[in-house]
Amino acid sequence: MKRVGVIGGGQLAWMMAEAGKGLGIDLVVQTPQSTDPAVSLAKDAVFAAIDDVVATAELATRCEVIAFENEFVDIPALEVLAHQGVCFRPHLSVLVPLLDKYDQRSFLQQIGLPTPNFEDVTPESWDKWLNDASEASFPLVLKARRHGYDGQGTFIIKDRVALTKLQDKVKSTPLLVEEYIPFERELAAIAARSVTGDVVIYPIVETQQENQVCRRVFAPAQIDERLVKEVEAIATHLLNSLKAVGVFGIELFLTQDNRILVNEIAPRTHNSGHFTIEACETSQFAQHLLAVCGLPLGNPRLKTSGAVMINLLGFEETDSDYAEKRSKIAEIPQAYLHWYGKTQSRPGRKLGHVTILLDTPDREAAERVAARVESIWYGS
Structure with a gap:
């Protein structure tokens, strides 16, 4: 093709x-x-x-x-x-159980993958659900079942007072309600499956979110081998159960008692995999094209000791291209900056990203260089 x-x-x-x-x-x-x-x-x-x-x-x-x-x-x-x-590709039948967040949770449960506890609330059942909700239910998470991304349509509710204040905004929308997970870390796996059923998985990464928007990605995640194998098994089981073709992004929670829970599935290339462009033998984007074209999958191996990817998020309403800030970031050793060419900035909008290759897997070094990028981008 x-x-x-x-x-x-x-x-x-x-x-x-x-x-x-x-x-x-x-x-x-x-x-x-x-x-x-x-x-x-x-x-x-x-x-x-x-x-x-x-x-x-x-x-x-x-x-x-x-x-x-x-x-x-x-x-x-x-x-x-x-x-x-x-x-x-992936086939439409692969997308059907994934596009609605409640359907996605139900599918994960059906195939035996661990997720937070959940239920659905419809506009018709809202009043009864609100009346029945006990104080022990809080905090909880509300998500719009369709069309939410980058934190849009997701609300972390601390108590009944906050829920009551929010109800006029959300009660007319079909919702997924799930338990709030006080996680230790958030992880992500980028995995690909070919037309012939081969599966490859990139190094598991740790992501850091702010206002439900990914801000940093650290590769590889500093977790023990048991957890790596568990995440890889989850990714393989998921893609094989779906008979998927292409790259999928799988977001996960590592709980405080060392359990892995699946948070969300994206049936496409994913923000947490941008580091693969420079840091891996085959980028997630090349991998996706290989898969959907029916070609053999590429090697997902990490080519460097480590990498950190920082999203360059909008922090104001403006039409600026931030040329001066981008120039300073690009001067950081082993920095690879990708600017998306968007003409308008707004708070939280993904305007670009920068990946920095590291000569050491040391997390403190990764944190320092990420802080340096962000001090330039957002100001000290």
Whole structure:
């Protein structure tokens, strides 16, 4: 296959297009705006909303297989195209149990993977649920079942007073309610599965979040080998159970009593895997293209002693390209800065990232260099 269609034209598709250059694979993107990041590198583009199935039908005429950059898609409408012979990878049946957070939790439970305790609350059941909620239930986490990302639609509720204040904002939305996990650390695994069922897993990483948005990723995570093997077993079981094809991001909690719980699954390349571009033999973006094109998977091995990835998040409303800050960050030894070319900044928006390769796995060294990047970016 030489042409891959991608539904979505943001930074994930942009980095996928960059990886495609080295593989001789062109991308055709379906995306709303000509200014979206991936358009500048894509071979072709269909300008339309992500869930515009008519546009996806046009996209299918320009490529051999269609992949996904995000989960904002209309599965029933796409199934009509699949029945007409359009090749989606991962297959739509893989996405069905994952796009709704309650369905995802239920699927994980069904296949025997450990998750936080959960339940669903509908607009019709809200009042009864609120009345029945005991003080022992708090703190708890509310999540919109669909279309939440980077912390949007996720609320950590400390007590009934906070819940009552929030109810007008959320009670009309189908919700996933789950127990709050006072975790020791947050971990992530990037794993890929081929058309023939081969699975490769990248080094397990530790992520640090702020306001439910990933801020730092440390590779590899400093956890014992037992936990590494447990996370790898979870990733393998998940991808095989789904019969998935492509790269998946798996977010996990390491609890204070040393248990692993699955938090969320992203059926695509993932922010916690950006370090792989410079730090691994095969980047997650090249790996995804290899998988969806039916080619043998690449080596996920870490090429360096360690790496830290820092997201460059918006901290103000502005149109600045932050050229001076980016120039200073790029001067840090072994720093690789990726700027997504977005024209507007707002608090929490991912504008770029920087990966710094390390000559030592020492966590303190990684923390120091991450702090140096952030002091330049956000100011001291």
